[in-house]
Amino acid sequence: GESVGLHLPTLSVQEGDNSIINCAYSNSASDYFIWYKQESGKGPQFIIDIRSNMDKRQGQRVTVLLNKTVKHLSLQIAATQPGDSAVYFCAETFSGYALNFGKGTSLLVTP
């Protein structure tokens, strides 16, 4: 079946650097994409979303880029802080309501 996947299982960055987390999706019909952050012992926390009619969307210190040609999604975090350490999931809707998640990328911010 079609699925959402992540390129790297772990990412280590230094505090203050920018982080880029990548995600590939295979369902060309997907029209809504979301990034979630999940800290240990907690539920996923919404970060930012983007619809398929957009290429880029910015939030506070975060930017999501969508490349529909190669079915690739990325999350950029500016000036990464220790509190950004978590597992990041991309998700997409394939049925209009159910979210299809990838396995996640673990981001570790070192001082």
Add this chain to the structure above:
Amino acid sequence: DAGVTQSPTHLIKTRGQHVTLRCSPISGHKSVSWYQQVLGQGPQFIFQYYEKEERGRGNFPDRFSARQFPNYSSELNVNALLLGDSALYLCASSGKGQAGETQYFGPGTRLLVL
């Protein structure tokens, strides 16, 4: 404002037992979705309910069932528990559960089946 709440936070059961997990959505949200998250993986969609009706179901056996109440809270029931049902069960709420609508997650219920 209160977010999505779930109870209990942790639960230990033995194989063959059944379990009921509860979820209260964000105030004003009418749709509740349930997800199972096995350790080290992303959440997997189980059900979505809107206005007490099941809108969709993921690839889970009939041992899994759910319902939504008039106040939009929801219960997830799992019968004949298997060791493989050990996971974090997440509830997410959204306004109408429509495409392109953000789903907000609760803290989850961690179920351990022995």
